[in-house]
Amino acid sequence: MEPVLLTRSEIDDRLWDECIDRSRERVIYGFSWYLDQVCEDWNALIWPSASDFKILMPVPLKKRYFLKVVQQPFFCQYLGLFSSTEITPEQAFAFLSALSSNFPFISSYSFNPKNYAAVISLLSKRKELEYEVHETVWLLLKNNFLEIQKQYSIDKKRNLKRSLGWKWTISKSRDIEPLIELFVSNNTATIEGGVSPKSYMLLKCLFEKLTEKNCAELAYVSKDGVTHAGALFINDGSTTIYLFNSSDEMGRKGNARTFLLNRYFESHSGSDILFDFESPQVMSIASFYKSFGGESAAFIHISKNGLPFPLKQIQYVRKWFFKTRQDLF
Structure with missing residues:
Protein backbone atom coordinates (compact mmCIF):
# COMPACT_ATOMS: atom_id res chain seq x y z
CA MET A 1 0.00 0.00 0.00
CA GLU A 135 2.78 8.72 28.81
CA THR A 136 -0.46 10.44 29.64
CA VAL A 137 -2.84 9.45 32.45
CA TRP A 138 -6.38 8.15 31.82
CA LEU A 139 -9.17 7.68 34.33
CA LEU A 140 -12.43 5.86 33.53
CA LEU A 141 -15.48 7.39 35.20
CA LYS A 142 -17.81 4.42 34.66
CA ASN A 143 -18.00 3.51 38.37
CA ASN A 144 -20.16 5.25 40.92
CA PHE A 145 -18.51 8.12 42.76
CA LEU A 146 -17.70 6.18 45.93
CA GLU A 147 -15.90 3.54 43.87
CA ILE A 148 -13.94 6.26 42.04
CA GLN A 149 -12.90 7.84 45.34
CA LYS A 150 -11.73 4.46 46.65
CA GLN A 151 -9.06 4.55 43.94
CA TYR A 152 -7.56 7.78 45.34
CA SER A 153 -4.21 7.42 47.08
CA ILE A 154 -4.01 7.87 50.84
CA ASP A 155 -2.34 11.27 50.37
CA LYS A 156 -5.02 12.31 47.88
CA LYS A 157 -7.80 11.43 50.30
CA ARG A 158 -6.02 13.39 53.02
CA ASN A 159 -5.54 16.45 50.77
CA LEU A 160 -9.14 16.30 49.61
CA LYS A 161 -10.31 16.34 53.22
CA ARG A 162 -8.12 19.37 53.85
CA SER A 163 -9.50 21.14 50.80
CA LEU A 164 -13.04 20.83 52.13
CA GLY A 165 -12.04 22.95 55.09
CA TRP A 166 -11.16 25.86 52.83
CA LYS A 167 -14.78 26.39 51.81
CA TRP A 168 -13.92 26.73 48.13
CA THR A 169 -16.54 27.90 45.65
CA ILE A 170 -16.63 26.58 42.06
CA SER A 171 -18.13 28.69 39.29
CA LYS A 172 -18.45 28.18 35.52
CA SER A 173 -17.31 30.93 33.16
CA ARG A 174 -16.93 31.97 29.53
CA ASP A 175 -13.98 34.25 30.24
CA ILE A 176 -10.59 32.55 29.87
CA GLU A 177 -8.53 35.66 30.71
CA PRO A 178 -8.39 34.98 34.49
CA LEU A 179 -7.04 31.47 33.83
CA ILE A 180 -4.34 32.81 31.51
CA GLU A 181 -3.44 35.48 34.08
CA LEU A 182 -3.14 32.80 36.76
CA PHE A 183 -0.83 30.81 34.52
CA VAL A 184 1.35 33.80 33.59
CA SER A 185 1.75 34.78 37.25
CA ASN A 186 2.30 31.32 38.69
CA ASN A 187 3.64 28.92 36.04
CA THR A 188 5.71 30.61 33.36
CA ALA A 189 8.75 31.04 35.60
CA THR A 190 9.07 27.26 35.88
CA ILE A 191 9.02 26.70 32.10
CA GLU A 192 12.42 26.59 30.43
CA GLY A 193 12.62 29.27 27.75
CA GLY A 194 9.35 30.89 28.88
CA VAL A 195 6.08 30.94 26.94
CA SER A 196 5.49 32.92 23.78
CA PRO A 197 2.57 35.39 23.84
CA LYS A 198 1.43 33.65 20.64
CA SER A 199 0.60 30.57 22.72
CA TYR A 200 -1.90 32.52 24.81
CA MET A 201 -3.46 34.04 21.70
CA LEU A 202 -3.76 30.53 20.28
CA LEU A 203 -5.48 29.37 23.47
CA LYS A 204 -7.96 32.25 23.33
CA CYS A 205 -8.87 31.48 19.72
CA LEU A 206 -9.15 27.77 20.45
CA PHE A 207 -11.37 28.46 23.46
CA GLU A 208 -13.70 30.56 21.29
CA LYS A 209 -13.96 27.72 18.77
CA LEU A 210 -14.50 25.09 21.45
CA THR A 211 -17.23 27.26 22.99
CA GLU A 212 -18.85 27.62 19.56
CA LYS A 213 -18.78 23.82 19.23
CA ASN A 214 -20.20 23.44 22.75
CA CYS A 215 -17.13 21.46 23.82
CA ALA A 216 -15.57 23.85 26.38
CA GLU A 217 -16.13 23.75 30.12
CA LEU A 218 -14.25 26.45 32.01
CA ALA A 219 -14.34 26.40 35.81
CA TYR A 220 -12.77 28.58 38.50
CA VAL A 221 -12.18 27.93 42.20
CA SER A 222 -12.49 30.96 44.45
CA LYS A 223 -12.62 32.02 48.08
CA ASP A 224 -14.11 35.26 49.37
CA GLY A 225 -14.63 36.42 45.79
CA VAL A 226 -10.99 35.91 44.75
CA THR A 227 -10.04 33.34 42.08
CA HIS A 228 -7.20 31.02 43.10
CA ALA A 229 -7.37 28.19 40.53
CA GLY A 230 -9.04 27.25 37.29
CA ALA A 231 -9.19 24.67 34.54
CA LEU A 232 -10.37 24.27 30.97
CA PHE A 233 -11.97 20.91 30.17
CA ILE A 234 -12.78 19.73 26.65
CA ASN A 235 -15.89 17.56 26.64
CA ASP A 236 -16.16 15.55 23.45
CA GLY A 237 -18.48 12.59 23.40
CA SER A 238 -17.09 9.92 25.69
CA THR A 239 -13.78 11.72 26.26
CA THR A 240 -12.87 14.66 28.47
CA ILE A 241 -9.48 16.34 28.17
CA TYR A 242 -7.99 18.35 31.02
CA LEU A 243 -6.50 20.82 28.56
CA PHE A 244 -5.20 23.75 30.60
CA ASN A 245 -5.09 24.64 34.28
CA SER A 246 -3.36 26.78 36.85
CA SER A 247 -3.36 27.72 40.52
CA ASP A 248 -1.76 30.39 42.67
CA GLU A 249 0.07 29.76 45.94
CA MET A 250 -3.09 29.84 48.05
CA GLY A 251 -4.84 27.50 45.62
CA ARG A 252 -1.97 25.04 45.87
CA LYS A 253 -1.89 25.29 49.66
CA GLY A 254 -5.63 24.67 49.84
CA ASN A 255 -5.61 21.88 47.22
CA ALA A 256 -8.02 23.85 45.04
CA ARG A 257 -7.41 21.77 41.92
CA THR A 258 -7.92 18.54 43.84
CA PHE A 259 -11.21 20.00 45.04
CA LEU A 260 -12.19 20.95 41.47
CA LEU A 261 -11.26 17.59 39.92
CA ASN A 262 -13.03 15.67 42.67
CA ARG A 263 -16.18 17.69 42.01
CA TYR A 264 -15.88 17.04 38.26
CA PHE A 265 -15.54 13.29 38.85
CA GLU A 266 -18.53 13.36 41.19
CA SER A 267 -20.75 15.08 38.62
CA HIS A 268 -19.70 12.71 35.81
CA SER A 269 -19.41 9.44 37.72
CA GLY A 270 -21.30 6.47 36.35
CA SER A 271 -20.78 7.68 32.78
CA ASP A 272 -18.82 6.21 29.88
CA ILE A 273 -16.34 9.10 29.99
CA LEU A 274 -12.60 8.53 29.63
CA PHE A 275 -10.88 11.40 31.43
CA ASP A 276 -7.50 12.28 29.89
CA PHE A 277 -5.34 14.34 32.23
CA GLU A 278 -3.11 15.24 29.24
CA SER A 279 -0.12 14.72 31.48
CA PRO A 280 3.20 16.33 30.53
CA GLN A 281 6.39 14.29 30.78
CA VAL A 282 7.07 15.54 34.31
CA MET A 283 7.14 12.85 36.98
CA SER A 284 5.75 14.99 39.81
CA ILE A 285 2.73 16.07 37.74
CA ALA A 286 2.08 12.56 36.43
CA SER A 287 2.21 11.28 40.02
CA PHE A 288 -0.34 13.92 41.05
CA TYR A 289 -2.73 12.73 38.33
CA LYS A 290 -2.17 9.04 39.10
CA SER A 291 -3.06 9.71 42.73
CA PHE A 292 -6.70 9.99 41.57
CA GLY A 293 -6.53 6.36 40.47
CA GLY A 294 -5.58 7.09 36.86
CA GLU A 295 -3.48 4.70 34.80
CA SER A 296 -0.65 5.39 32.38
CA ALA A 297 -1.38 5.32 28.65
CA ALA A 298 1.81 5.10 26.60
CA PHE A 299 2.26 6.74 23.21
Whole structure:
Protein backbone atom coordinates (compact mmCIF):
# COMPACT_ATOMS: atom_id res chain seq x y z
CA MET A 1 0.00 0.00 0.00
CA GLU A 2 1.11 3.55 -0.68
CA PRO A 3 -0.51 6.44 1.25
CA VAL A 4 -1.37 9.60 -0.69
CA LEU A 5 -0.06 12.97 0.51
CA LEU A 6 -2.62 15.78 0.38
CA THR A 7 -2.24 19.47 1.15
CA ARG A 8 -4.82 21.23 3.33
CA SER A 9 -6.69 22.66 0.32
CA GLU A 10 -7.03 19.18 -1.21
CA ILE A 11 -8.75 17.67 1.83
CA ASP A 12 -12.52 17.22 1.83
CA ASP A 13 -13.52 18.33 5.34
CA ARG A 14 -16.76 16.33 5.35
CA LEU A 15 -15.06 13.08 4.40
CA TRP A 16 -12.22 13.78 6.81
CA ASP A 17 -14.38 14.52 9.83
CA GLU A 18 -16.68 11.57 9.14
CA CYS A 19 -13.66 9.26 9.08
CA ILE A 20 -12.26 10.74 12.31
CA ASP A 21 -15.66 10.41 13.97
CA ARG A 22 -15.96 6.72 13.01
CA SER A 23 -12.39 5.82 13.88
CA ARG A 24 -11.28 3.61 16.76
CA GLU A 25 -8.79 6.34 17.70
CA ARG A 26 -11.37 9.14 17.71
CA VAL A 27 -10.17 12.22 19.57
CA ILE A 28 -11.07 15.86 19.17
CA TYR A 29 -7.50 16.78 18.14
CA GLY A 30 -8.05 14.99 14.82
CA PHE A 31 -11.03 16.96 13.48
CA SER A 32 -10.33 19.38 10.64
CA TRP A 33 -11.64 22.42 12.51
CA TYR A 34 -9.46 21.64 15.55
CA LEU A 35 -6.36 21.20 13.38
CA ASP A 36 -7.16 24.49 11.62
CA GLN A 37 -7.10 26.20 15.02
CA VAL A 38 -3.85 24.82 16.41
CA CYS A 39 -1.74 24.28 13.26
CA GLU A 40 0.02 26.91 11.21
CA ASP A 41 -0.60 24.53 8.30
CA TRP A 42 -1.26 20.83 7.93
CA ASN A 43 -1.13 18.12 5.33
CA ALA A 44 -2.41 14.56 5.50
CA LEU A 45 -1.40 11.07 4.47
CA ILE A 46 -4.47 9.15 3.30
CA TRP A 47 -5.15 5.65 2.07
CA PRO A 48 -6.36 4.46 -0.37
CA SER A 49 -7.18 7.72 -2.25
CA ALA A 50 -8.11 11.38 -1.98
CA SER A 51 -11.78 10.49 -2.36
CA ASP A 52 -11.85 7.31 -0.28
CA PHE A 53 -10.69 7.72 3.31
CA LYS A 54 -9.96 4.44 5.06
CA ILE A 55 -6.86 5.44 7.04
CA LEU A 56 -5.89 9.02 7.88
CA MET A 57 -2.77 10.59 9.31
CA PRO A 58 -2.79 14.36 9.92
CA VAL A 59 0.62 15.99 9.53
CA PRO A 60 0.95 19.34 11.36
CA LEU A 61 3.40 21.72 9.73
CA LYS A 62 5.30 24.81 10.71
CA LYS A 63 7.39 26.92 8.38
CA ARG A 64 10.97 27.54 9.45
CA TYR A 65 12.81 29.74 7.02
CA PHE A 66 12.40 27.88 3.70
CA LEU A 67 11.50 24.51 5.22
CA LYS A 68 8.18 22.90 6.11
CA VAL A 69 8.77 21.17 9.41
CA VAL A 70 6.54 18.53 11.01
CA GLN A 71 5.82 19.74 14.53
CA GLN A 72 3.26 18.66 17.09
CA PRO A 73 1.25 21.80 17.87
CA PHE A 74 0.37 23.20 21.27
CA PHE A 75 -2.92 21.99 22.80
CA CYS A 76 -2.74 18.83 20.71
CA GLN A 77 -1.23 16.01 22.72
CA TYR A 78 -1.15 13.37 19.99
CA LEU A 79 -2.41 12.56 16.49
CA GLY A 80 -1.22 9.51 14.55
CA LEU A 81 -3.27 7.03 12.53
CA PHE A 82 -7.08 7.01 12.43
CA SER A 83 -9.17 4.15 11.04
CA SER A 84 -12.50 2.43 11.70
CA THR A 85 -10.66 -0.91 11.67
CA GLU A 86 -7.62 -2.04 13.62
CA ILE A 87 -4.34 -0.69 12.20
CA THR A 88 -1.99 -3.52 11.19
CA PRO A 89 1.82 -3.25 11.53
CA GLU A 90 2.06 -3.37 7.73
CA GLN A 91 -0.25 -0.38 7.37
CA ALA A 92 1.53 1.52 10.14
CA PHE A 93 4.89 0.86 8.46
CA ALA A 94 3.59 2.22 5.13
CA PHE A 95 2.53 5.46 6.82
CA LEU A 96 5.77 5.78 8.81
CA SER A 97 7.73 5.32 5.58
CA ALA A 98 5.61 7.86 3.71
CA LEU A 99 5.99 10.40 6.51
CA SER A 100 9.74 9.96 6.60
CA SER A 101 10.20 10.07 2.82
CA ASN A 102 8.09 13.21 2.38
CA PHE A 103 9.45 15.26 5.29
CA PRO A 104 13.21 15.50 5.93
CA PHE A 105 12.80 17.27 9.26
CA ILE A 106 10.36 16.08 11.93
CA SER A 107 10.76 18.26 14.99
CA SER A 108 8.11 16.30 16.92
CA TYR A 109 5.19 14.03 16.17
CA SER A 110 3.12 11.98 18.61
CA PHE A 111 0.99 8.93 17.83
CA ASN A 112 -2.30 8.17 19.56
CA PRO A 113 -1.93 5.67 22.46
CA LYS A 114 -4.18 3.31 20.48
CA ASN A 115 -1.46 3.23 17.79
CA TYR A 116 1.17 2.09 20.27
CA ALA A 117 1.09 -1.64 19.59
CA ALA A 118 1.21 -1.19 15.81
CA VAL A 119 4.00 1.41 15.83
CA ILE A 120 6.41 0.38 18.59
CA SER A 121 7.63 -2.79 16.86
CA LEU A 122 8.39 -0.96 13.60
CA LEU A 123 10.74 1.76 14.75
CA SER A 124 13.80 -0.47 14.62
CA LYS A 125 13.17 -0.74 10.87
CA ARG A 126 13.27 3.05 10.39
CA LYS A 127 16.69 3.91 11.80
CA GLU A 128 16.39 7.55 10.74
CA LEU A 129 13.54 8.07 13.20
CA GLU A 130 14.38 8.80 16.82
CA TYR A 131 11.66 8.02 19.31
CA GLU A 132 10.66 8.25 22.95
CA VAL A 133 7.84 6.57 24.82
CA HIS A 134 5.68 9.24 26.44
CA GLU A 135 2.78 8.72 28.81
CA THR A 136 -0.46 10.44 29.64
CA VAL A 137 -2.84 9.45 32.45
CA TRP A 138 -6.38 8.15 31.82
CA LEU A 139 -9.17 7.68 34.33
CA LEU A 140 -12.43 5.86 33.53
CA LEU A 141 -15.48 7.39 35.20
CA LYS A 142 -17.81 4.42 34.66
CA ASN A 143 -18.00 3.51 38.37
CA ASN A 144 -20.16 5.25 40.92
CA PHE A 145 -18.51 8.12 42.76
CA LEU A 146 -17.70 6.18 45.93
CA GLU A 147 -15.90 3.54 43.87
CA ILE A 148 -13.94 6.26 42.04
CA GLN A 149 -12.90 7.84 45.34
CA LYS A 150 -11.73 4.46 46.65
CA GLN A 151 -9.06 4.55 43.94
CA TYR A 152 -7.56 7.78 45.34
CA SER A 153 -4.21 7.42 47.08
CA ILE A 154 -4.01 7.87 50.84
CA ASP A 155 -2.34 11.27 50.37
CA LYS A 156 -5.02 12.31 47.88
CA LYS A 157 -7.80 11.43 50.30
CA ARG A 158 -6.02 13.39 53.02
CA ASN A 159 -5.54 16.45 50.77
CA LEU A 160 -9.14 16.30 49.61
CA LYS A 161 -10.31 16.34 53.22
CA ARG A 162 -8.12 19.37 53.85
CA SER A 163 -9.50 21.14 50.80
CA LEU A 164 -13.04 20.83 52.13
CA GLY A 165 -12.04 22.95 55.09
CA TRP A 166 -11.16 25.86 52.83
CA LYS A 167 -14.78 26.39 51.81
CA TRP A 168 -13.92 26.73 48.13
CA THR A 169 -16.54 27.90 45.65
CA ILE A 170 -16.63 26.58 42.06
CA SER A 171 -18.13 28.69 39.29
CA LYS A 172 -18.45 28.18 35.52
CA SER A 173 -17.31 30.93 33.16
CA ARG A 174 -16.93 31.97 29.53
CA ASP A 175 -13.98 34.25 30.24
CA ILE A 176 -10.59 32.55 29.87
CA GLU A 177 -8.53 35.66 30.71
CA PRO A 178 -8.39 34.98 34.49
CA LEU A 179 -7.04 31.47 33.83
CA ILE A 180 -4.34 32.81 31.51
CA GLU A 181 -3.44 35.48 34.08
CA LEU A 182 -3.14 32.80 36.76
CA PHE A 183 -0.83 30.81 34.52
CA VAL A 184 1.35 33.80 33.59
CA SER A 185 1.75 34.78 37.25
CA ASN A 186 2.30 31.32 38.69
CA ASN A 187 3.64 28.92 36.04
CA THR A 188 5.71 30.61 33.36
CA ALA A 189 8.75 31.04 35.60
CA THR A 190 9.07 27.26 35.88
CA ILE A 191 9.02 26.70 32.10
CA GLU A 192 12.42 26.59 30.43
CA GLY A 193 12.62 29.27 27.75
CA GLY A 194 9.35 30.89 28.88
CA VAL A 195 6.08 30.94 26.94
CA SER A 196 5.49 32.92 23.78
CA PRO A 197 2.57 35.39 23.84
CA LYS A 198 1.43 33.65 20.64
CA SER A 199 0.60 30.57 22.72
CA TYR A 200 -1.90 32.52 24.81
CA MET A 201 -3.46 34.04 21.70
CA LEU A 202 -3.76 30.53 20.28
CA LEU A 203 -5.48 29.37 23.47
CA LYS A 204 -7.96 32.25 23.33
CA CYS A 205 -8.87 31.48 19.72
CA LEU A 206 -9.15 27.77 20.45
CA PHE A 207 -11.37 28.46 23.46
CA GLU A 208 -13.70 30.56 21.29
CA LYS A 209 -13.96 27.72 18.77
CA LEU A 210 -14.50 25.09 21.45
CA THR A 211 -17.23 27.26 22.99
CA GLU A 212 -18.85 27.62 19.56
CA LYS A 213 -18.78 23.82 19.23
CA ASN A 214 -20.20 23.44 22.75
CA CYS A 215 -17.13 21.46 23.82
CA ALA A 216 -15.57 23.85 26.38
CA GLU A 217 -16.13 23.75 30.12
CA LEU A 218 -14.25 26.45 32.01
CA ALA A 219 -14.34 26.40 35.81
CA TYR A 220 -12.77 28.58 38.50
CA VAL A 221 -12.18 27.93 42.20
CA SER A 222 -12.49 30.96 44.45
CA LYS A 223 -12.62 32.02 48.08
CA ASP A 224 -14.11 35.26 49.37
CA GLY A 225 -14.63 36.42 45.79
CA VAL A 226 -10.99 35.91 44.75
CA THR A 227 -10.04 33.34 42.08
CA HIS A 228 -7.20 31.02 43.10
CA ALA A 229 -7.37 28.19 40.53
CA GLY A 230 -9.04 27.25 37.29
CA ALA A 231 -9.19 24.67 34.54
CA LEU A 232 -10.37 24.27 30.97
CA PHE A 233 -11.97 20.91 30.17
CA ILE A 234 -12.78 19.73 26.65
CA ASN A 235 -15.89 17.56 26.64
CA ASP A 236 -16.16 15.55 23.45
CA GLY A 237 -18.48 12.59 23.40
CA SER A 238 -17.09 9.92 25.69
CA THR A 239 -13.78 11.72 26.26
CA THR A 240 -12.87 14.66 28.47
CA ILE A 241 -9.48 16.34 28.17
CA TYR A 242 -7.99 18.35 31.02
CA LEU A 243 -6.50 20.82 28.56
CA PHE A 244 -5.20 23.75 30.60
CA ASN A 245 -5.09 24.64 34.28
CA SER A 246 -3.36 26.78 36.85
CA SER A 247 -3.36 27.72 40.52
CA ASP A 248 -1.76 30.39 42.67
CA GLU A 249 0.07 29.76 45.94
CA MET A 250 -3.09 29.84 48.05
CA GLY A 251 -4.84 27.50 45.62
CA ARG A 252 -1.97 25.04 45.87
CA LYS A 253 -1.89 25.29 49.66
CA GLY A 254 -5.63 24.67 49.84
CA ASN A 255 -5.61 21.88 47.22
CA ALA A 256 -8.02 23.85 45.04
CA ARG A 257 -7.41 21.77 41.92
CA THR A 258 -7.92 18.54 43.84
CA PHE A 259 -11.21 20.00 45.04
CA LEU A 260 -12.19 20.95 41.47
CA LEU A 261 -11.26 17.59 39.92
CA ASN A 262 -13.03 15.67 42.67
CA ARG A 263 -16.18 17.69 42.01
CA TYR A 264 -15.88 17.04 38.26
CA PHE A 265 -15.54 13.29 38.85
CA GLU A 266 -18.53 13.36 41.19
CA SER A 267 -20.75 15.08 38.62
CA HIS A 268 -19.70 12.71 35.81
CA SER A 269 -19.41 9.44 37.72
CA GLY A 270 -21.30 6.47 36.35
CA SER A 271 -20.78 7.68 32.78
CA ASP A 272 -18.82 6.21 29.88
CA ILE A 273 -16.34 9.10 29.99
CA LEU A 274 -12.60 8.53 29.63
CA PHE A 275 -10.88 11.40 31.43
CA ASP A 276 -7.50 12.28 29.89
CA PHE A 277 -5.34 14.34 32.23
CA GLU A 278 -3.11 15.24 29.24
CA SER A 279 -0.12 14.72 31.48
CA PRO A 280 3.20 16.33 30.53
CA GLN A 281 6.39 14.29 30.78
CA VAL A 282 7.07 15.54 34.31
CA MET A 283 7.14 12.85 36.98
CA SER A 284 5.75 14.99 39.81
CA ILE A 285 2.73 16.07 37.74
CA ALA A 286 2.08 12.56 36.43
CA SER A 287 2.21 11.28 40.02
CA PHE A 288 -0.34 13.92 41.05
CA TYR A 289 -2.73 12.73 38.33
CA LYS A 290 -2.17 9.04 39.10
CA SER A 291 -3.06 9.71 42.73
CA PHE A 292 -6.70 9.99 41.57
CA GLY A 293 -6.53 6.36 40.47
CA GLY A 294 -5.58 7.09 36.86
CA GLU A 295 -3.48 4.70 34.80
CA SER A 296 -0.65 5.39 32.38
CA ALA A 297 -1.38 5.32 28.65
CA ALA A 298 1.81 5.10 26.60
CA PHE A 299 2.26 6.74 23.21
CA ILE A 300 5.12 7.10 20.74
CA HIS A 301 6.81 10.44 20.12
CA ILE A 302 9.13 10.59 17.10
CA SER A 303 11.59 13.05 15.56
CA LYS A 304 13.94 13.07 12.59
CA ASN A 305 16.77 15.26 11.38
CA GLY A 306 17.32 14.48 7.72
CA LEU A 307 18.56 17.94 6.79
CA PRO A 308 21.63 18.31 4.57
CA PHE A 309 24.97 19.62 5.86
CA PRO A 310 25.39 22.13 7.49
CA LEU A 311 21.71 22.56 8.41
CA LYS A 312 21.66 19.22 10.18
CA GLN A 313 24.58 20.16 12.41
CA ILE A 314 23.14 23.63 13.10
CA GLN A 315 19.86 22.08 14.21
CA TYR A 316 21.61 19.67 16.57
CA VAL A 317 23.46 22.58 18.18
CA ARG A 318 20.24 24.60 18.39
CA LYS A 319 18.42 21.68 20.02
CA TRP A 320 21.23 21.32 22.53
CA PHE A 321 20.96 24.98 23.56
CA PHE A 322 17.19 25.31 23.42
CA LYS A 323 15.26 22.33 24.64
CA THR A 324 11.89 22.31 22.91
CA ARG A 325 8.89 22.03 25.21
CA GLN A 326 5.48 21.12 23.91
CA ASP A 327 3.61 21.36 27.22
CA LEU A 328 2.34 24.51 28.86
CA PHE A 329 1.92 22.79 32.23
